[in-house]
Amino acid sequence: xxxxxxxxxxxxxxxxxxxxxxxxxxxxxxxxxxxxxxxxxxxxxxxxxxxxxxxxxxxxxxxxxxxxxxxxxxxxxxxxxxxxxxxxxxxxxxxxxxxxxxxxxxxxxxxxxxxxxxxxxxxxxxxxxxxxxxxxxxxxxxxxxxxxxxxxxxxxxxxxxxxxxxxxxxxxxxxxxxxxxxxxxxxxxxxxxxxxxxxxxxxxxxxxxxxxxxxxxxxxxx
Numbered sequence: 053x054x055x056x057x058x059x060x061x062x063x064x065x066x067x068x069x070x071x072x073x074x075x076x077x078x079x080x081x082x083x084x085x086x087x088x089x090x091x092x093x094x095x096x097x098x099x100x101x102x103x104x105x106x107x108x109x110x111x112x113x114x115x116x117x118x119x120x121x122x123x124x125x126x127x128x129x130x131x132x133x134x135x136x137x138x139x140x141x142x143x144x145x146x147x148x149x150x151x152x153x154x155x156x157x158x159x160x161x162x163x164x165x166x167x168x169x170x171x172x173x174x175x176x177x178x179x180x181x182x183x184x185x186x187x188x189x190x191x192x193x194x195x196x197x198x199x200x201x202x203x204x205x206x207x208x209x210x211x212x213x214x215x216x217x218x219x220x221x222x223x224x225x226x227x228x229x230x231x232x233x234x235x236x237x238x239x240x241x242x243x244x245x246x247x248x249x250x251x252x253x254x255x256x257x258x259x260x261x262x263x264x265x266x267x268x269x270x271x272x273x274x
Contacts, residue, residue: 113152113159118166119145120182122216128193129220136233139224147223148216158215165212172209 112119126139152158170180173192177184196202196209224230252258
């Protein structure tokens, strides 16, 4: 199972995140993208828009260093490839920053996990995660991306990375870039031509002439 297929399944809840590995590419100098102010449209009630704006008005929950770390991690999980852009291209860091305001239960696990990550990197490489080179960053991620293989003392990192991976997949595959990635077209108008002839023959049934005439009339009026 490839990375994108695995992450799609995570986003839809089809498989447990513990079975999925992270991607293998990153960009060290990524910066979190700030999206445009939300607007009222047919998909959002006025109350929803007001609530969303109230959360955005609080400003960033994470500080600049934390957001940069989240951005690097998100792009390791979903890097840019020939199919689509990266997690940061889909504004996933902003999504995660927004979500922790909307769902406060994620605040402590995320900030605690980011601190754990930097402390581990300081002990191992004498520098924070974002200052590691890409090879070192993947070495660290490999220690926490596979719950069944992780060492007992990496348990907190595993829990943090699982949450980070869940939020990244959710943010990416609920954004326009992620919907295009999976080829989701949404509801499309079509022209139903009735039950196929081979199925009608299989059950030894057929449309009446009245049904055929009405079906043809309906299609012509659409």
